[in-house]
Amino acid sequence: MDWLNAVVQGTLLGGLYALFAAGLSLIFGVMRLVNIAHGDLIILAAYLGLTVTTVAGVHPLLALLIVVPAMGLIGYALQRGILNQTLGDDLLPPLLVTFGLSVILQNGLLEIYTADPQKMDAGALEIASFAVGSLTLGVLPVLTFAIAVAVIWGLQWTFYRTALGRAFRAVSDNQDIAQLMGLNRRHIFGLAMALALAVTAIAGILLGIRTSFDPSVGGGRLIFGFEAVIIGGLGNLWGTLAGGVILGVAQTVGAKIDPGWQILAGHIVFLLILAVRPNGLFPRVSG
Amino acid sequence: MRESILNVQGLNAHYGDFQALYGVDLDVAEGEVLAIIGANGAGKTTLMRSITGLLRNGAGQISYRGQDIGGLRADQVASLGVAMVPEGRQLFRSLSVEENLIIGGQVGRKGAWDLAAVQKLFPILKERCHVPATALSGGQQQMVAIGRALMANPDLILFDEISLGLAPIIIKDIYDALPGIIGTGMSAMIVEQDITKALSVSSRVYCLQEGRVSLEGQSATIERADISRAYFGVE
Numbered sequence: 001m002d003w004l005n006a007v008v009q010g011t012l013l014g015g016l017y018a019l020f021a022a023g024l025s026l027i028f029g030v031m032r033l034v035n036i037a038h039g040d041l042i043i044l045a046a047y048l049g050l051t052v053t054t055v056a057g058v059h060p061l062l063a064l065l066i067v068v069p070a071m072g073l074i075g076y077a078l079q080r081g082i083l084n085q086t087l088g089d090d091l092l093p094p095l096l097v098t099f100g101l102s103v104i105l106q107n108g109l110l111e112i113y114t115a116d117p118q119k120m121d122a123g124a125l126e127i128a129s130f131a132v133g134s135l136t137l138g139v140l141p142v143l144t145f146a147i148a149v150a151v152i153w154g155l156q157w158t159f160y161r162t163a164l165g166r167a168f169r170a171v172s173d174n175q176d177i178a179q180l181m182g183l184n185r186r187h188i189f190g191l192a193m194a195l196a197l198a199v200t201a202i203a204g205i206l207l208g209i210r211t212s213f214d215p216s217v218g219g220g221r222l223i224f225g226f227e228a229v230i231i232g233g234l235g236n237l238w239g240t241l242a243g244g245v246i247l248g249v250a251q252t253v254g255a256k257i258d259p260g261w262q263i264l265a266g267h268i269v270f271l272l273i274l275a276v277r278p279n280g281l282f283p284r285v286s287g
Numbered sequence: 288m289r290e291s292i293l294n295v296q297g298l299n300a301h302y303g304d305f306q307a308l309y310g311v312d313l314d315v316a317e318g319e320v321l322a323i324i325g326a327n328g329a330g331k332t333t334l335m336r337s338i339t340g341l342l343r344n345g346a347g348q349i350s351y352r353g354q355d356i357g358g359l360r361a362d363q364v365a366s367l368g369v370a371m372v373p374e375g376r377q378l379f380r381s382l383s384v385e386e387n388l389i390i391g392g393q394v395g396r397k398g399a400w401d402l403a404a405v406q407k408l409f410p411i412l413k414e415r416c417h418v419p420a421t422a423l424s425g426g427q428q429q430m431v432a433i434g435r436a437l438m439a440n441p442d443l444i445l446f447d448e449i450s451l452g453l454a455p456i457i458i459k460d461i462y463d464a465l466p467g468i469i470g471t472g473m474s475a476m477i478v479e480q481d482i483t484k485a486l487s488v489s490s491r492v493y494c495l496q497e498g499r500v501s502l503e504g505q506s507a508t509i510e511r512a513d514i515s516r517a518y519f520g521v522e
Binding site: 163166167169170172173174176177178179180181182183184 | 339340341360361362365366370371373377379380381382386389390391393394395435439
């Protein structure tokens with residue numbers, strides 16, 4: 001029963017990892033941009049949430065109402081102001097620029113918020129739980145997982161059922177021809193980054209409720225996000241959710257074997273999957 | 288002389304250090320069908336890319352309805368009413384047939400062409416509206432590419448090598464359909480390697496050779512010998 005518990009808790013943790021990963025996956029899918037600053041943007045969102053909760057005295061989940069649109073705006077401005085200029089045939093410039101952005105974000109956060117670990121106070125939600133059979137599930141992890149499923153579903157719906165999603169796919173397929181159709185790719189890319197960082201805002205706030213954070217922990221979130229995307233297969237959002245769950249389960253089961261193995265077990269499973277299925281478990285079939 | 292819709296004046300086009308067009312002058316009258324012929328590498332596609340704004344050569348070289356469009360982005364040029372059927376069709380492979388057509392209408396210009404009108408012109412596109420565009424045969428893909436351009440309700444439509452890689456019977460079908468498409472008052476530029484086809488549907492013809500206009504004339508009266516000379520650059 002302890003093992004079943006580890007698997008269930010890992011699955012719920014996977015929801016959070018899927019939220020880390022969804023923005024990365026979306027950005028790579030639309031514009032082939034690997035955003036090294038993604039983890040630090042998650043932490044930025046957590047700090048924005050912290051500021052909103054302390055200044056306005058509201059519940060962290062209510063802070064989403066401000067942080068989600070704020071991160072969306074930051075995403076659009078970042079894309080139009082900086083990242084669009086780095087995109088081209090070469091993958092290296094965006095990598096270098098987002099790496100630099102990561103350094104700037106970390107140091108900026110350090111300057112403003114200091115290195116002290118912070119945490120958002122979500123009150124009773126943090127410790128609330130309910131029993132399912134012999135298992136005890138935390139309300140927060142279950143809520144996180146439900147939000148992750150809803151976010152992935154929402155992104156999937158946006159991609160395949162809306163004019164915006166059609167534009168995302170068209171620009172991703174062929175930038176020049178999309179431009180001929182009257183779509184300005186710089187604007188479309190800005191919207192994609194806005195959407196990605198809106199998701200990142202949700203991830204950051206849920207992270208900040210679940211655990212303490214400081215300006216240096218973004219890199220780790222980036223790795224978890226990357227691993228979830230790669231395990232699931234590039235370009236497949238439901239695969240990204242599956243990837244997050246596999247990573248989460250690997251970590252909790254690893255921790256069950258030996259608490260020191262938690263992180264390592266996740267990385268080992270990632271490497272094994274990469275060795276056996278280099279394209280991930282559910283790669284999008286490309287025509 | 289009818290009013291000109293497109294006017295190209297001394298167009299120099301570059302890809303980095305490489306110059307592809309040298310002082311090209313050309314104009315298209317309202318409602319006119321113009322053919323552009325020339326060998327591979329003569330600059331035909333570069334001319335198309337320059338007009339549509341995919342290749343930007345700076346202001347002052349291309350004007351559309353009296354407005355300088357040389358410095359505009361492709362999406363801005365498209366919204367003024369210039370559409371292109373690109374070489375090799377270049378459909379969006381993640382989009383269904385219907386979505387490919389709908390995205391052509393994205394520029395939001397009003398007119399006779401909508402989804403229903405395109406599907407009436409090419410009924411097969413209605414039948415297969417939900418399959419991925421690249422699952423169609425080459426000829427059907429070309430219909431999607433043409434329909435996608437029409438959806439923008441352009442005033443000037445550019446066809447770049449629409450017969451390339453297609454079976455002769457399909458090429459014949461597409462050229463038979465062309466007058467009905469262009470006859471609705473659009474102006475058109477047709478880039479084509481098949482000179483006979485190009486001359487049969489156009490009223491005037493320009494020949495490009497190594498980035499320069501080597502011949503210009505009326506399609507009906509132009510001499511084949513002159514074309515050969517202008518095409519290959521040999522006496």
